[in-house]
Amino acid sequence: MANIIGAITTSHIPAIANAMANGLEQTPYWKPFFDAYPPVRDWLNEKKPDVIILFYNDHGLEFFIDKKPTFAMGVADEYHNSDEGWGIPTIPPVTGESELSWHIANSIVDEGFDMTICQEMRVDHGLTVPLNLMWPGHQYGHVKVIPVCINCEQYPMPQPWRTFELGKAIGRAVASYEKDINVVVFGTGGMSHQLDGERAGFINRAFDIDCLDKLVSDPEALTKYTNLDLVEQGGAQAVELNMHIAMRGTLLGKVTELHRNYHAPISNTGSGLMLLEHEMPK
Amino acid sequence: MASNYTDRKLQGTYLFDGQMAKKGYGLNKMCYSFNDQTARDEFNADPEAYCEKFKLTEAQKEAIRNRDVIGLLREGGSIYYLAKFTGLLKLNMQDIGGLQTGMSTDEFKAMLEKNGRGEV
Numbered sequence: 119m120a121n122i123i124g125a126i127t128t129s130h131i132p133a134i135a136n137a138m139a140n141g142l143e144q145t146p147y148w149k150p151f152f153d154a155y156p157p158v159r160d161w162l163n164e165k166k167p168d169v170i171i172l173f174y175n176d177h178g179l180e181f182f183i184d185k186k187p188t189f190a191m192g193v194a195d196e197y198h199n200s201d202e203g204w205g206i207p208t209i210p211p212v213t214g215e216s217e218l219s220w221h222i223a224n225s226i227v228d229e230g231f232d233m234t235i236c237q238e239m240r241v242d243h244g245l246t247v248p249l250n251l252m253w254p255g256h257q258y259g260h261v262k263v264i265p266v267c268i269n270c271e272q273y274p275m276p277q278p279w280r281t282f283e284l285g286k287a288i289g290r291a292v293a294s295y296e297k298d299i300n301v302v303v304f305g306t307g308g309m310s311h312q313l314d315g316e317r318a319g320f321i322n323r324a325f326d327i328d329c330l331d332k333l334v335s336d337p338e339a340l341t342k343y344t345n346l347d348l349v350e351q352g353g354a355q356a357v358e359l360n361m362h363i364a365m366r367g368t369l370l371g372k373v374t375e376l377h378r379n380y381h382a383p384i385s386n387t388g389s390g391l392m393l394l395e396h397e398m399p400k
Numbered sequence: 401m402a403s404n405y406t407d408r409k410l411q412g413t414y415l416f417d418g419q420m421a422k423k424g425y426g427l428n429k430m431c432y433s434f435n436d437q438t439a440r441d442e443f444n445a446d447p448e449a450y451c452e453k454f455k456l457t458e459a460q461k462e463a464i465r466n467r468d469v470i471g472l473l474r475e476g477g478s479i480y481y482l483a484k485f486t487g488l489l490k491l492n493m494q495d496i497g498g499l500q501t502g503m504s505t506d507e508f509k510a511m512l513e514k515n516g517r518g519e520v
Contacts, residue, residue, distance in 0.1 A: 133492075133493070177480045177483075178431075178432055178435075178478075178480045178481050178484065179435065182428075182429065182432045183421050183425070183428060183478070184429075200435070201435055201436065201437065202435060202484070203434040203435045203436075203440070203483075203484035203487050203488065204483060204484060204486075204487020204488070205487060271416065271478060271480050272416050272417070272421055272478070273415055273416060273417040273418070274417075274418075312413070313479045313483070313493060313496070313497070314413070314414055314469075314473055314479035314482075314500070315412040315413045315414050315470070315473060315500060316411070316412030316470065316500060316501055317410070317411065317412030317413050318412075318496070318497040318500045318501055318508075319497050319501060319508055319511050319512055319515060320515065321512065321515035321516055322515075323515070323516065323517070323518035324518060346405065346408060346410075349408075349410060349413065349415070350408050350409050350410055354413050354414075354415070354479075381516075382515070382516030382517075383512040383513060383515065383516035385493055385494070386493050386494070386497060386512060388516065
């Protein structure tokens with residue numbers, strides 16, 4: 119049986135890609151951010167997961183608003199990054215996992231999640247930055263990635279309760295997969311930030327820390343928020359917390375927090391790195 | 401769009417909903433095209449002609465000319481696509497933050513530091 123052995127929350131902002139491309143990790147601005155990552159990398163290198171299920175949002179690379187899926191997922195053997203327009207380096211292809219992807223798609227569509235299923239899907243910084251953070255130097259080719267993309271750009275967006283349910287459905291799908299493989303789930307993006315409007319620059323440290331606490335021990339509390347609640351408390355782009363909430367939904371068994379770092383600001387955002395260990399329900 | 405959510409503490413927020421997505425379609429489509437270097441080159445060679453190609457309204461063209469980010473938001477721009485326009489101008493998120501809030505980039509960065517420390 120496939121086994122979800124853990125989960126990680128991480129920022130995915132493009133500025134991280136630029137910092138890594140330019141070797142700025144140990145500069146005073148970036149050091150408190152990057153210094154939190156080695157324990158998580160060590161854990162991944164020790165556990166050697168076969169598959170990463172990665173929740174992210176597409177910021178206008180693959181999807182435009184001509185057709186905007188609420189939920190989309192990749193089922194390909196390989197994914198490509200591409201020029202996003204403002205100069206972060208394009209990175210090598212990402213390996214996919216077609217068989218488990220289709221298993222998940224079949225299972226969750228049957229449960230009522232009407233996914234857009236993609237055999238070709240350019241993946242943007244939302245997916246590539248976390249992979250390069252975990253395996254610096256683009257050393258992520260050995261791990262198979264299943265991208266799950268949640269609309270965080272255009273209203274109406276799926277509400278937190280719904281993204282949590284999506285996560286749970288994916289968790290059940292993985293549990294019903296017969297091959298003995300280890301899976302780690304990434305919830306990327308966030309935390310509090312607002313890029314647009316006169317309210318730009320809004321960050322809510324206390325709210326972010328409370329969300330991290332609740333992701334560990336009381337995720338149902340987060341599902342009581344509406345997206346407008348998240349905007350009010352965390353800024354316009356705090357709706358990206360939906361990816362963290364979806365990640366937590368996949369963890370149907372016992373959860374133990376192994377590592378955490380909160381740092382703000384990184385670019386315009388609050389950054390929450392957390393490593394959760396997971397034991398599948400009996 | 402914040403005016404539609406007056407019961408909320410969202411002042412200074414432009415929620416990108418259906419009405420805005422319709423209003424800003426051409427503008428966002430133009431900005432989405434900037435993913436391609438050829439499109440960026442074409443815009444840089446003749447911005448007015450490029451705006452015309454995507455049938456921008458006068459108000460949208462004016463905001464593009466003036467690098468008026470708030471104006472672009474009001475005219476239906478989504479920040480994710482507008483970021484590709486401002487990236488083309490070599491402006492980063494802190495530069496844009498300053499432009500929208502009437503601060504210098506350094507003042508905006510100082511505000512982020514303060515907010516990050518929880519001194520709100």
